Amino acid sequence: MISMKSSKLAKCIAKSFQHNMKQTLFDKVWDAHVVDSIENGPQVLYIDKHLIHEVTSPQAFEELEQRGIPVLRPDQIVATADHNTPTVDQHLPIKDDLSRNQLEQLTLNCDKNGITLYQLGHKYNGIVHVMAPELGFTQPGMTIVCGDSHTSTHGAFGAIAFGIGTSQVAQVFASQCLLLEKPKKLRVTVNGTLKPNVLSKDVILYIISQIGTNAGTGYFCEYAGEVFENMSMEGRMTVCNMSIEMGARGGMIAPDETTFAYIKDKEFAPKGAEFDQKVTYWKTLPTDVGAEFDKEYFFDAQDIEPMITYGTNPGMGVKVSDEIPKQGDKSFDKSLQYMGFEAGESLLEKPINFVFIGSCTNSRIEDFRVAADFVKGKQKAKNVTAWLVPGSKQVEAQIIEEGLQTVFENAGFQLRQPGCSACLAMNDDKIPQGEYCVSTSNRNFEGRQGQGARTLLASPLVAAATAIEGKIIDITKQLN
Amino acid sequence: MEKFKTLTSTAIPLAIENVDTDQIIPARFLKATDKKGFGANLFRDWRYDKNGASNDAFILNNPNYGGSILVAGNNFGCGSSREHAAWALTGFGFKVIVSSFFADIFKGNSLNNGLLPVQVSEVFLKELLQELSNNPQSKIEVNLEAQTITILNGNRSEDFDIDPYKKTCMINGYDDIDFLLSKREVIEAFELNRN
Numbered sequence: 001m002i003s004m005k006s007s008k009l010a011k012c013i014a015k016s017f018q019h020n021m022k023q024t025l026f027d028k029v030w031d032a033h034v035v036d037s038i039e040n041g042p043q044v045l046y047i048d049k050h051l052i053h054e055v056t057s058p059q060a061f062e063e064l065e066q067r068g069i070p071v072l073r074p075d076q077i078v079a080t081a082d083h084n085t086p087t088v089d090q091h092l093p094i095k096d097d098l099s100r101n102q103l104e105q106l107t108l109n110c111d112k113n114g115i116t117l118y119q120l121g122h123k124y125n126g127i128v129h130v131m132a133p134e135l136g137f138t139q140p141g142m143t144i145v146c147g148d149s150h151t152s153t154h155g156a157f158g159a160i161a162f163g164i165g166t167s168q169v170a171q172v173f174a175s176q177c178l179l180l181e182k183p184k185k186l187r188v189t190v191n192g193t194l195k196p197n198v199l200s201k202d203v204i205l206y207i208i209s210q211i212g213t214n215a216g217t218g219y220f221c222e223y224a225g226e227v228f229e230n231m232s233m234e235g236r237m238t239v240c241n242m243s244i245e246m247g248a249r250g251g252m253i254a255p256d257e258t259t260f261a262y263i264k265d266k267e268f269a270p271k272g273a274e275f276d277q278k279v280t281y282w283k284t285l286p287t288d289v290g291a292e293f294d295k296e297y298f299f300d301a302q303d304i305e306p307m308i309t310y311g312t313n314p315g316m317g318v319k320v321s322d323e324i325p326k327q328g329d330k331s332f333d334k335s336l337q338y339m340g341f342e343a344g345e346s347l348l349e350k351p352i353n354f355v356f357i358g359s360c361t362n363s364r365i366e367d368f369r370v371a372a373d374f375v376k377g378k379q380k381a382k383n384v385t386a387w388l389v390p391g392s393k394q395v396e397a398q399i400i401e402e403g404l405q406t407v408f409e410n411a412g413f414q415l416r417q418p419g420c421s422a423c424l425a426m427n428d429d430k431i432p433q434g435e436y437c438v439s440t441s442n443r444n445f446e447g448r449q450g451q452g453a454r455t456l457l458a459s460p461l462v463a464a465a466t467a468i469e470g471k472i473i474d475i476t477k478q479l480n
Numbered sequence: 481m482e483k484f485k486t487l488t489s490t491a492i493p494l495a496i497e498n499v500d501t502d503q504i505i506p507a508r509f510l511k512a513t514d515k516k517g518f519g520a521n522l523f524r525d526w527r528y529d530k531n532g533a534s535n536d537a538f539i540l541n542n543p544n545y546g547g548s549i550l551v552a553g554n555n556f557g558c559g560s561s562r563e564h565a566a567w568a569l570t571g572f573g574f575k576v577i578v579s580s581f582f583a584d585i586f587k588g589n590s591l592n593n594g595l596l597p598v599q600v601s602e603v604f605l606k607e608l609l610q611e612l613s614n615n616p617q618s619k620i621e622v623n624l625e626a627q628t629i630t631i632l633n634g635n636r637s638e639d640f641d642i643d644p645y646k647k648t649c650m651i652n653g654y655d656d657i658d659f660l661l662s663k664r665e666v667i668e669a670f671e672l673n674r675n
Contacts, residue, residue: 035670036663041645044663046670056562058513069661084511098511105513149561149585163585165563167592167655175660177667181643183584213498214555217584247558249584313498313558331497331553424507424560433530445502445559447525 022291024185025254026220029160029285033143035177042179048142050076050172051128052115054106055083055426056147060170061109071113073176078137079110079117082127083148084426087389087416090120099427124267126392126418129153129360133237134394136266140255140282145172150360150442151250152243156236157263158255158285160220163244183249184294186219187287190227192301197479199370200235201362201440201459203227204242205307209317211297216248219295222287223253227301233262234366241361242442245314254286306475309444309457310347311335316444320462321348321474338446339454340434347456347472354437355386355467356449359423362440362460363391365398371464372404380412381470387429388413389421413467425450438466482594483653487575488621488632490547493612494539499552500559501586505568507560518564519571544616548575551608551620555579556597557586566593576622578629580605591646592655598622598629604638607631624650 023031036044057079064071071077084099094100103120110117118124124131129150132138140158145151147169154161164178171178188207221243228236236253243251260279263269270278305319312335318324324336326344336343357363357371368388380386388408390396396418399405405415422429423441430450431437437455440463441448444455458466465475509521526538534541550569556579557565566589569577577590578598590597600608611618611631621630624647630637642650649655660667 036666038645041643044660044667046667055510059515059563062514063657067657069657083507096511102511102513147561147563149559163561165561165566165585165589165592167563167589167657171656171660174657175663175667176671177660177663179645179656179659213558214581214583217555217581244559247555247583313500329497330495334496424502426507426510443500443502443559445500447506448502451506451525451530 022288024287024291024293025158025222025252025285026160026185027291029141029143029158030182032141033160042181044177045143045180046177047145047172048076049078049132049137049144051132051144051146051151052077052079052169053083053128053146053148054081054102056166057109057169058102058105059166060147060173061113063170064173069174071115071173074114076176077115078132079106079115080125080128080131081106081120082418083420083424085120085419086427087419087421087429090417123393126394127360127363127420129237129241130363130391130395133157133233134266134392136263136269139263139269139278140259141285145178149244150241152248153237153241153360155240155243155250155252156233157259158252158282160250160252162250183220184218186216186221186248186295187293188221188223188297188299189225190223190299190301191225192227194227194301194304197306197461197476198304199459199461200231200238202304202307204239205309205314205317205457206304207297207299208242208246208315209307210299211246213245213313213315214247216243216246219248221246221248221251222293223251224287228253229256232366233258234364237364238361242314245442255282256286306459306462308347308438308462308472309455310339310341312338312444312446314442314444314457317457318347320472321476322346348474350436350472351383352436352438352456352466352471353383353385354431354435355384355463356389356422356437356439356441357460357463358387358389358391358421359439359441360391360420361442363389363395365395367440367460368395368399368404369402371460372407374461374464375411375413375468376407378411378468380467383470384467386413386467387416387422389416389429390418392418411468422449424448425453431455438463438472481592481649481653481655484575484594484596484624484650486621486623486625487548488619489549489575490545490617491549491551491578491608491612491620492539492545492547493609494550494552495609497553498555498558501557501562501565502559504557504565505562510562510564515567517571518568519573522568522572548573549578549620549622550574550576551578551605551612553579554581554602556582557590558583561585561589563589563593566590566595570595578605578608591650594650594653596622596624596650598640600629600638600640607636
């Protein structure tokens, strides 16, 4: 273990593999789910929970039907409608034929196969990575998959959770298992205390900006250290959510009292003596002292400031007050050209017309509390369209119950209904061509929020401040 | 799944790094409930402008280039898990993607659809891109059994890695469902054991 003092700068230590009886959190959960192994090949991994949604499941159901294969364990599957749903007038029939058909197909498939579906309008409906944890489906030590790369979110509970393709969705339907090679192990440690106004989103954007978008490819990542230990479950979910943006299939954080307190009394969580028994098991899961990782990075919390991205991948992030780097390969130049930015310039004072607070990264109650806290008593800038999209019906209800809706509406923000919304712009929530959007989502890829739209990823606080000012400001200066 | 043994073809160079699956197939085209028709929208926003006019500067629209091999920059297929990306590439006619690095989920999705991801060194990738830039009609040979990729002009070759199980699947056209179904008893025994 490297001491804090010597880790002022990020250090990467690639360790040669040594056989070691000490196990990591990842090893413990993985090994407990191995059903069988192929010599020199992949392992058969048992899946506890399979989450599905309307976009990546229809072709899997079709495949099974064509081959006459039944769904093996329908009671281990939970379905929701989220990617392709409107965020206004959810009680009305969906106008777009293709979208309506996709949702009807999900209902039909779930009915036919005895799968629980929380469809549009249901009090438990929401973005799959928001509703499953808040209902208690997500628990430590589980294996969880979903046809969505941000399934890594659930790793915040000490579960092995990762995104899969549609062929794999069909495999899990058919066998409740997947064929996988065991990934390598990566640990990112951040010790120290975060500065005021630095949120979990800033932490993960900082990490990705330091290690790059493919540093985690082939690895499962564990986040360790004081910063994550002191984070709420919402914050931990934000961090694990973006593991895939550094290439890692999943991210994990050791379960602790914060985790247990979050799960306790959730609708579908174990209750009473069963819960206590589970907690006893969950407490055995954290990584053993001295366990080996294939690669490690260390960061100091004091080096992290509010972040923003300037390019077209999530690794292209800087402190809000910093300038865009002057680096210049072909892909970097192409990216800046798309964004309409110059190398070496500052993002401060750039006018912004769109702000989006939502997505599986930042649409939980804590995110809206942070935003409301800043917005309270202020007015959004005239040039700004500000969309607030809660992650679930439960979050929406909480926003109303806590009086945040009034705060937002008084400030000129629009509270919409739950769904993935402008994170991937499959529905009508699109940012217009050429416009900038400061967004709390996870991807700033070209066209991600609409054809020609330009996305700047940031925390809910930076997004809220942008909406009030109508331009990018140095939030630390304003608040300190 | 279609079988794959060897392929000799011209290739299309896409010298861009971090090509994400949102570029391969934008989200607005993910509303279908079957696997057909995605090829038409492959790289949609690079191939066409907002009004649907063809972008002549984009390599897929260059009449000098064609073939069933795509040679792309580092970290190809990052981002979303959408298998629609693999369906768009196969739908367009690609059978092999060459890059110096592939994102995990994309790689798995490709292999599950008979689309072979060939990972080469940075040096060989550069050589390939250079060769295709100089000579658009240059033929590339991919031999899965021997695990080699060869630029036939000058006979420059490199070996590539593939999981032996996945190699067998590709060569024989098997998929994972067949294998997993054959494990039914072991899986049920595992479930009983845990409860």
